Amino acid sequence: MALKDLTDHSLLKKCRQDDQSAYEILFERYFRRLFNFTLHYIKDPVIAEELVMDLMLMLWKKRHQIELRGDLLPYLFGAMRNTVISHVRKRAIVTTSLEVIHNEFTGLARSADYDLYSREAEGIYQQKLNKLSPQRRLVFEMSRFENKSYAEIAGQLNLSLNTVRNHMTASLQYFREHLGKYIDATLTVMLLFLMKR
Known part of the structure; x- marks a missing residue:
């Protein structure tokens, strides 16, 4: 059976064996869907792409620790949702901080x-x-x-x-x-x- 035809669980198992080709299949399988999901909320394609890249990089880095009880897709979307929420919160803090800096330098x-x-x-x-x-x-x-x-x-x-x-x-x-x-x-x-x- 070709690598691209394997289930997510089989590909994750291969990822745990440090098979980068299996990871690339998962990346190609879910990147676009996660990007479209993120872009719906973030509106900036560059930032959306970076956030999804960070999440997919995390999937590779934590491949030995991730233990799925269900399917990979809900796990990724849940993680992506949390990433988007975290980004929006941080962005609000940065925006506030920039306003404070601007006010400090007014005059x-x-x-x-x-x-x-x-x-x-x-x-x-x-x-x-x-x-x-x-x-x-x-x-x-x-x-x-x-x-x-x-x-x-x-x-x-x-x-x-x-x-x-x-x-x-x-x-x-x-x-x-x-x-x-x-x-x-x-x-x-x-x-x-x-x-x-």
């Missing part, structure tokens, strides 16, 4: 402190960006600064869609892991703002 328009924080945040971000491999950095910049879809990036760079997704997932994880060590909460919010420009 101090472009003060020395503001310029210092901006330069510091930009410098840290640029330093970390420069540490990405050349191809990973190019993929990240095309996605973030040129607003290109993963499919467009894959076409322009002659890469597979999975390779582009893997580069973006790795880059985002890298930024999450390394930026928090260097900046406080206020700068983190400002840095997230800079990264989304």
Whole structure:
């Protein structure tokens, strides 16, 4: 029986044996459905794609711990729903924080402190960006600064869609892991703002 014809439970069993091909079948089987579900609530295709990528990466990372009592699809949709709720809550916090920052700087328009924080945040971000491999950095910049879809990036760079997704997932994880060590909460919010420009 071909790998693509196996049940979710059989594919998960193979994933637990570190069979990446089985994982890729599950990825292709559910990515689009999860993306459409997420996009319905998030409305931003880039963010929706990232959230689904994070969830699917979690499926691979936790493949040895996941024990399903039922089918995989309800499990994934439940996890995706929780991810969407968490994202919306965090977004509300970030939005509030940006408003607080804006109010703090009202009347101090472009003060020395503001310029210092901006330069510091930009410098840290640029330093970390420069540490990405050349191809990973190019993929990240095309996605973030040129607003290109993963499919467009894959076409322009002659890469597979999975390779582009893997580069973006790795880059985002890298930024999450390394930026928090260097900046406080206020700068983190400002840095997230800079990264989304």
